[in-house]
Amino acid sequence: MCGIIGCVGHHDDTLDVVLDGLETLEYRGYDSAGVALVDDSIDVQKKQGRLEALRTEIAKRDVTPTGDVGIGHTRWSTHGPPTDANAHPHTDEAGQVAVVHNGIIENYQSLRDELEAEGVTFTSDTDTEVIPHLFAAYLETDLSTELAFHRTLERIDGSYAIAAVVAGDDRIFATRNDSPLVLGIGENQYYLASDVPAFLEYTRDVVYLDDGDVAIIDADGWDVTDGDGESVDKEVSTVTWSAEQTGKSGYEHYMLKEINEQPTALRQGLSGRLDELAGDITVEELDDVGFPETVHFVACGTSYHAALYGVELFREVGVPAQAFLASEYATGPAPIPEDGLIVGVTQSGETADTLSALREAQGRGAKTLALTNVVGSTAARECDHALYIRSGPEIGVAATKTFSSQLTALNLLAETIADNTRGSRDLVLALRDVPSDIQQVLDETTAEAIVDEYVDNESFFFIGRGLHFPVALEGALKFKEITYEHAEGFASGELKHGPLALVTSNTPVFAIVTGNDERARKTIGNVKEVEARDAPVIAVTDGQSDVERYADHVLEIPETHQRTAPMLANVQLQLVAYHMANQLGRSIDKPRNLAKSVTVE
Structure with a gap:
């Protein structure tokens, strides 16, 4: 390749x-x-x-x-x-x-x-x-x-x-x-x-x-x-x-352009699929999908993190779901359910590992769905169903707007499968507002100034609970992809089960905390754990909890629905990765050893 x-x-x-x-x-x-x-x-x-x-x-x-x-x-x-x-x-x-x-x-x-x-x-x-x-x-x-x-x-x-x-x-x-x-x-x-x-x-x-x-x-x-x-x-x-649309449009890098294109990309993905007055979600491509007994997601890299987010959504609406690394799925021990739905999450629709997993599932009689960006891609043509995220072309190797669009599409998919007609009115309104909320994050972010203080550090942690855990993983992946610095994402409660041994005063911790429920309070407890080890804390928060008291810096996001808050937090972490890589003089659009579409197993 x-x-x-x-x-x-x-x-x-x-x-x-x-x-x-x-x-x-x-x-x-x-x-x-x-x-x-x-x-x-x-x-x-x-x-x-x-x-x-x-x-x-x-x-x-x-x-x-x-x-x-x-x-x-x-x-x-x-x-x-x-x-x-x-x-x-x-x-x-x-x-x-x-x-x-x-x-x-x-x-x-x-x-x-x-x-x-x-x-x-x-x-x-x-x-x-x-x-x-x-x-x-x-x-x-x-x-x-x-x-x-x-x-x-x-x-x-x-x-x-x-x-x-x-x-x-x-x-x-x-x-x-x-x-x-x-x-x-x-x-x-x-x-x-x-x-x-x-x-x-x-x-x-x-x-x-x-x-x-x-x-x-x-x-x-x-x-x-x-x-x-x-x-x-x-x-x-x-x-x-x-x-x-494949040019830089005056931006220094494709990645920065595509981060800033996210409001437009999400509007495209939601267009014609939301009825704000009725609180309905209607996705024509999914009319005959039906209600599966179980859902398996197969994906790689950034798309796998989207799949983990999707698992949480499906469990919320009462559908048992699991996420699998596509490269492990066909050869692993997990049984492929003949009465289930196998969802391949793949931006390009050409990811070799994901295609292999989908084909294995089809060979065993399972129904398949491609959640993809590319009309006419192999996954879209071969699967029983296709749900397009409608992001438009993404040129930067590090996925940004396509990840946000995948999270949006997964909400549409979960709600459609849950009852096939109506979504939660609160969620519909929140999804409607996500593009403008992201624009607010883009306009008001302080990410560039914050990373100036940590440019000499060599290890970075990202933590979150529930729907924020996949975003913490994605934040770390984005960071390591383009900065070439060590970064790890963890479920917040897992720090004390081993990773805390690595935390020092030179280990900045990015903590995603939104709302003021039990998950937020427990995550604040984890923030205190790293604070006690003198680690600098950067809180990504909507201000509903008191996490700011324990943070050295705050990256603010607007208050929104619990399902859409991770999308806003994700944008702040994308900007953190971008500005750190730019400070370090990295090849942001073409990170070493990486390819946009991985078509070999």
Whole structure:
């Protein structure tokens, strides 16, 4: 993995289209980049490091690469370290075939052993390199290029999105299995990419490929077949957002832009789904979901924290629920309930671990629902139901507005499943007000000034109870993702069962305390525990309790419903992470070693 772009029909500016597409995909995370342009021969240029290094290397050349067909790739290392040799595209020995690939070829070692025994010399450590060598070997048997590509695909196992080109051929050959790939349909110009923003400047008409689809594009059009070469009818969809929405809009970082977009994102997610006068919640996508005996959430990372929040909501409305790390679900001991609902929480709808868990559940007869941001994503297409969070494009690797939108959508889901018609009027009004409440937090936050005092600390704790516990976990994750500093989230009552041994005067503790109920009072008791160890306390609070008495600093949020208070607290913690990372000079939008869409297991 991580980013693929291809185009045909651009003639003199093919290189610029490919490089600009890769630049748009930088948010996915990567450690090297490369391009291949095709005419009578294939011209490959690739380089370890950022895209700027590749552009610099190309600029040094006496002759700029040209061709009517181009493919490009940004790599996030899986097999072999980030080096020039391991960067994509990869070619066969004669340089007649070039390939870019996301995913993992699981049987690459046996294929490599076989090819090396036949005299083939490999130049990289990657699993990908077996693909161009196999493709070239089949071409040498006088098979048509299409059939040679199919024969190659028959030999490989694993997850992949592949784009391949052949010298002297003006087509791109592409396929996918468990890794996203989408076609862009223009006028005499056609594209393929791992994500729509790569070509959104040129077209918003797209075709989402399914597993097993084989696509061929050239300047005259596009064609999709199945594994047997039979034509497949594919629907052309129109993306509703524009290229401008993927820009920074004057903000220093995408992450800061997306934190500030949360009021708009939540309004989009709630639009048409709330009836304030009647106190109703109506979600058309959920009309026939029914009332499940139990709910299992499967998710990873930030989405897993949203799932933990969802578990609390479902238990409140009387539906037994559990959250599982998707990577552990299919192979773990927990039984998959045939009469239950399995909810995959995945921003991209392409997260490999989550897709595997959902497929395992479907294979055992369970009903599935994708809670996702991306219309047409694999999860949305494969699940029995899909609930879209409607956040719009999120470019920063560290999820922000999509997490808030997931929490909002989970409230809609829980209330809809609970009685299928009516929600709590108080909750409906609170959800209605969340966008303006978040705007107030954004306008009045003191997070930047507070983190100035703790920039030299090296360990940070985040604590909360009930619905605040998942937000504490998310606050810590966001902090460590972009600051590279140690941070941990805990259920407030668990500090005394071990983590308190780590608390010192150099361990700032962010405590989420809202309302004035028993949970708030118990959390204040935990705050006193860390205060007694001289740890600085930063309280995230609505002011209803007296936690301010024991805090060194306060991050205020408006008073609201107990279910929506965590959403407001979360925004303050996002700002804490952002401003600390900015103070430390970190790469906020592209944190090291991380990718936006994790499509390998």
